[in-house]
Amino acid sequence: MKDLINTLRNIYKIEDLRIRILNTLGFVAIYRLGSFVVLPGVDSVALQNAQGDPSGIAALINMFAGGAFSRASIFALGIMPYISASIVIQLLGMAIPYFQKLQKEGESGRRMINNITRMLTVIITLGQAPGYISTQIPDSAVVNPGFFFMLSSVLILATGTVFVMWLGEKITDKGIGNGISIIIMIGIIADLPFAFFAELGSRLDETGGGLVVFLVEIVFLLLVIIATILLVQGTRRIPVQFAKKIVGNKQYGGVRQYIPLKVNAAGVMPIIFAQAIMFIPITLAGFSDSAAVSGFVAAFADYTGFWYNFSFAIMIVLFTYFYTAVTVNPNQMAEDMKRNGGFIPGIKPGKKTAEFIDTVMSRITLPGSLFLAGVAIMPVFAMVLGVNNQFSRFYGGTSLLILVGVVLDTLQQVESHLLMRHYDGLMKTGRIKGRSSMSMATA
Numbered sequence: 001m002k003d004l005i006n007t008l009r010n011i012y013k014i015e016d017l018r019i020r021i022l023n024t025l026g027f028v029a030i031y032r033l034g035s036f037v038v039l040p041g042v043d044s045v046a047l048q049n050a051q052g053d054p055s056g057i058a059a060l061i062n063m064f065a066g067g068a069f070s071r072a073s074i075f076a077l078g079i080m081p082y083i084s085a086s087i088v089i090q091l092l093g094m095a096i097p098y099f100q101k102l103q104k105e106g107e108s109g110r111r112m113i114n115n116i117t118r119m120l121t122v123i124i125t126l127g128q129a130p131g132y133i134s135t136q137i138p139d140s141a142v143v144n145p146g147f148f149f150m151l152s153s154v155l156i157l158a159t160g161t162v163f164v165m166w167l168g169e170k171i172t173d174k175g176i177g178n179g180i181s182i183i184i185m186i187g188i189i190a191d192l193p194f195a196f197f198a199e200l201g202s203r204l205d206e207t208g209g210g211l212v213v214f215l216v217e218i219v220f221l222l223l224v225i226i227a228t229i230l231l232v233q234g235t236r237r238i239p240v241q242f243a244k245k246i247v248g249n250k251q252y253g254g255v256r257q258y259i260p261l262k263v264n265a266a267g268v269m270p271i272i273f274a275q276a277i278m279f280i281p282i283t284l285a286g287f288s289d290s291a292a293v294s295g296f297v298a299a300f301a302d303y304t305g306f307w308y309n310f311s312f313a314i315m316i317v318l319f320t321y322f323y324t325a326v327t328v329n330p331n332q333m334a335e336d337m338k339r340n341g342g343f344i345p346g347i348k349p350g351k352k353t354a355e356f357i358d359t360v361m362s363r364i365t366l367p368g369s370l371f372l373a374g375v376a377i378m379p380v381f382a383m384v385l386g387v388n389n390q391f392s393r394f395y396g397g398t399s400l401l402i403l404v405g406v407v408l409d410t411l412q413q414v415e416s417h418l419l420m421r422h423y424d425g426l427m428k429t430g431r432i433k434g435r436s437s438m439s440m441a442t443a
Contacts, residue, residue, distance in 0.1 A: 066187030
């Protein structure tokens with residue numbers, strides 16, 4: 001407790017860090033207040049009576065939006081259109097020379113990519129908003145349904161998403177942590193207390209199994225959290241000897257050396273990307289009444305079903321490879337090692353080193369991606385074992401992975417501010433490693 005108090009005092013002493021934390025809390029408060037502002041013309045009481053509790057994939061979207069989705073808030077679509085736009089832009093960066101050129105132009109190219117992403121976010125939101133209004137807001141909950149209500153609501157939802165995107169960017173610039181990730185995390189945390197007490201109440205019921213069963217669930221949840229932390233952090237360095245065994249090269253000495261690779265270099269981004277893609281069916285439902293589309297939507301709107309989880313796991317594996325390829329550049333790593341006098345024994349510097357690193361990275365990414373996919377679909381198994389639907393989402397899954405990843409990243413930034421001012425870090429036994437921690441260690 002004394003160490004915690006001293007750490008809080010040190011944080012308060014650093015003016016820049018103190019202001020950033022207060023800015024973050026202020027922007028988050030604005031976001032949470034906006035999530036309770038209902039669209040003009042919608043009767044919130046009638047909407048609640050008509051909808052009931054959201055289920056299926058709508059419940060997941062509602063969780064990421066912090067309840068704004070089910071309340072028909074001006075922030076109902078949340079930040080997910082921006083995530084979808086980011087996915088499209090990154091895919092274009094691998095296929096279209098114009099975007100590849102922008103990625104190499106430094107700060108000016110980054111600003112242009114950000115502007116294109118923002119414009120694409122507006123387009124995606126304008127496409128998703130009519131589907132949301134058609135499927136989630138019944139006419140009985142609208143005071144004056146009609147064209148004007150549809151038009152005004154679409155514009156307001158698009159404006160709300162742009163405003164949430166702006167809040168996220170302001171948190172990144174003026175606050176602490178990654179703003180977009182923090183906004184998603186806040187939406188998830190808002191649902192946690194209700195899920196916890198709902199599960200506690202169900203276990204204390206006569207047929208619920210009692211407090212002992214609830215304590216067993218909590219212990220298992222803590223184990224899942226520990227596994228998730230290890231998964232998000234990955235391994236900081238891979239021994240050269242182990243890497244050579246992976247590629248079948250046995251020519252190495254007895255000195256233990258390392259290369260800067262991680263089993264999970266992509267962090268939680270594949271989860272966010274895959275989840276954004278899985279939200280597409282509910283958008284399609286608003287634009288078609290055909291039986292074929294309805295059957296497709298029904299199959300993929302049930303997040304407890306086989307096809308939803310199978311597709312979700314496959315996309316996580318694919319996005320893990322994709323995001324690793326985007327963030328880890330073997331050629332650059334080989335060049336940096338050569339420039340700094342580092343080398344891998346038995347491997348020629350330059351192109352051969354780059355090929356070696358690329359091969360190792362490809363092979364160690366597979367178990368990391370499978371583990372990531374397994375944790376992502378774990379809530380389904382928790383539900384099969386009788387855990388409440390709300391509480392089961394925190395047994396792994398997208399929610400827990402995002403929570404752990406964002407918290408570690410934010411704490412890592414706080415610790416960096418403390419260490420730069422020569423204060424003790426947040427931990428006495430070692431450094432906090434978030435998703436972005438990848439040291440360029442050389443042999």
